Amino acid sequence: MDRPDTQVIGVLAEDEVKTLFMRWGWNPGIHRIDRGYDLFVTPGEPFKDRSFFVQVKGTARETLGVVSAPVSKKRLRQYAEASHPVVLVRAIKNDFYWLDAQQWCATHQELLSGIGDRSIQFDRGQLLADRERFEEFLHRAFLATATRQIEDTAGLGHLSETLTNLFARASSETPAPSVQRFEEPALQDLTRELRVSFRAGEGPENRTRLREAIALGLPRTVDVKDLHLTGQSVYGKKVGPLAGQLTLTPLNAEPLNLLLYPGAKPSITALALPLPAERFKGLQHGAVSNERLKSLLNFSMLPGKQYPACSDIDISFGLRSNVLTGRPLRQFHELSSLPAWAEQMLSHREAHLEMQAEDGHGVLALPAAFVDHFEGVIRLAWALGRLHAVTRVLQSEFSLPDDFELTERDLDDISFAFRLLRGDQLSITPGPIEVEPKVDIDYSKQFEMLITTNFVVAIAGQEVGGIPAIVELLNFNIVPILGTNRLRLEGGPEGRALVYYDEHDDKEGLMRRAGQTTS
Numbered sequence: 001m002d003r004p005d006t007q008v009i010g011v012l013a014e015d016e017v018k019t020l021f022m023r024w025g026w027n028p029g030i031h032r033i034d035r036g037y038d039l040f041v042t043p044g045e046p047f048k049d050r051s052f053f054v055q056v057k058g059t060a061r062e063t064l065g066v067v068s069a070p071v072s073k074k075r076l077r078q079y080a081e082a083s084h085p086v087v088l089v090r091a092i093k094n095d096f097y098w099l100d101a102q103q104w105c106a107t108h109q110e111l112l113s114g115i116g117d118r119s120i121q122f123d124r125g126q127l128l129a130d131r132e133r134f135e136e137f138l139h140r141a142f143l144a145t146a147t148r149q150i151e152d153t154a155g156l157g158h159l160s161e162t163l164t165n166l167f168a169r170a171s172s173e174t175p176a177p178s179v180q181r182f183e184e185p186a187l188q189d190l191t192r193e194l195r196v197s198f199r200a201g202e203g204p205e206n207r208t209r210l211r212e213a214i215a216l217g218l219p220r221t222v223d224v225k226d227l228h229l230t231g232q233s234v235y236g237k238k239v240g241p242l243a244g245q246l247t248l249t250p251l252n253a254e255p256l257n258l259l260l261y262p263g264a265k266p267s268i269t270a271l272a273l274p275l276p277a278e279r280f281k282g283l284q285h286g287a288v289s290n291e292r293l294k295s296l297l298n299f300s301m302l303p304g305k306q307y308p309a310c311s312d313i314d315i316s317f318g319l320r321s322n323v324l325t326g327r328p329l330r331q332f333h334e335l336s337s338l339p340a341w342a343e344q345m346l347s348h349r350e351a352h353l354e355m356q357a358e359d360g361h362g363v364l365a366l367p368a369a370f371v372d373h374f375e376g377v378i379r380l381a382w383a384l385g386r387l388h389a390v391t392r393v394l395q396s397e398f399s400l401p402d403d404f405e406l407t408e409r410d411l412d413d414i415s416f417a418f419r420l421l422r423g424d425q426l427s428i429t430p431g432p433i434e435v436e437p438k439v440d441i442d443y444s445k446q447f448e449m450l451i452t453t454n455f456v457v458a459i460a461g462q463e464v465g466g467i468p469a470i471v472e473l474l475n476f477n478i479v480p481i482l483g484t485n486r487l488r489l490e491g492g493p494e495g496r497a498l499v500y501y502d503e504h505d506d507k508e509g510l511m512r513r514a515g516q517t518t519s
Helices: 005-023 073-080 101-107 131-144 163-170 204-214 338-348 369-373 375-394 408-422
Strands: 027-030 039-042 052-057 061-063 066-072 086-092 095-100 117-122 195-200 220-230 238-248 254-262 273-281 286-289 297-303 313-319 351-357 360-366 426-428 433-435 446-459 462-480 487-501
Touching: 005 027, 005 039, 005 052, 005 086, 005 095, 027 487, 052 131, 066 073, 066 086, 073 101, 073 117, 086 101, 086 117, 095 101, 095 117, 095 131, 101 131, 195 204, 204 220, 254 338, 273 297, 313 375, 338 369, 338 375, 369 375, 375 408, 375 462, 408 426, 408 446, 408 462, 408 487
Parallel strands: 052 086
Antiparallel strands: 027 039, 039 052, 061 066, 066 117, 086 095, 195 220, 220 238, 254 273, 254 351, 273 286, 286 297, 297 313, 351 360, 426 487, 433 487, 446 462, 462 487
């Protein structure tokens, strides 16, 4: 099938930019994860362990000496919060011009909202061929994004008193000045004809469930005793005493749309995590929860026992792991936005909620302790989102097993696979490698060798797929193994190994993590 002319031009431009970076001795890996980027470039010395994103387009327009090109506003908002510097490259008349996307976004915040494209002007003095100027920019850009680097590496404080307003709206009455305790509560007059009375069963957990049902209006099942039903509609006008369990289901819950944002205050570039929920009305206060709704995440905000005498609010936030089983992980498209959202959360170290209800909306700043307390949840969301991207690129049928738990090794392997597909060039320290040579070799020399292989990725005991790659051995010694025809490859003092994605025809060469088992 023929490609559109613009796509052909774009591919050619990308190849030229890659070639230029390679002539500089840099590694321009192809970004296979996100269509918003074309390359992930690792420049090497003097920028040790740093990289940047590149988006290349082969077409731009020149009007009265001004070079400009359209860029999606949605992409610009993404670039503004990216974890690494983002460079836009546009071609015109065989010249390539570059622009610092993050700096442009920082100085043009008012132009980022909405949909469609935004025309951006490129500085004619910023030619990509001018390596010195480009490297000066990289020094500044890497410093500016240093705090955004999230690598693979939990008591929540009290919420602000502004939550009082939220729960006051959810309750039919103004919050009482002090907390009332329900030691042996009775629910009466549920209908005009039926009266129900009971005593709560024993145990602190049962008393907590009962308080949440009556005081906060949440759906709960509680242990009861001395249950009596009286009224005209009851056979014999009285039933009881009974003992057992009683399920209390609220009838007055209201839909509430929550958006969890990074940062202490609203920003046009912040990514939202949608959390559809319900607002419940109790006899004392209100509560927010999504426990009855289908969702990837649990979220609730409940007034504590000391509320409202003090800002005693209990927040629950976590992943529902059982939701992610039963079908291929790549089909869970709601995971796709989690890595970028999590990176923003861990970078800003602050968060706020936007609440949208039928009676209005509001913004609530969460304390800094929120991100600290739930960092484990946020990092797990980050890892699962990355794993989803890997399975999508590999078109893998991988599915998470029931009751799965991701180990530190699993998290490392997810990061390894993601970075290979992102275009990273990874430096590793391999142990001795044994081979059986097909040709005569001079053992007295050091060699640079390339090994084609396929890294087999397995997570939670399930195979995800193979990633074709090159292992480049630099300054390795070759040592014969006595009594055999085999050789051992050992790194010398300057020896190192680089690993990067490469499509090749070797389907037999496989590498697995030592001790890796799959079912």
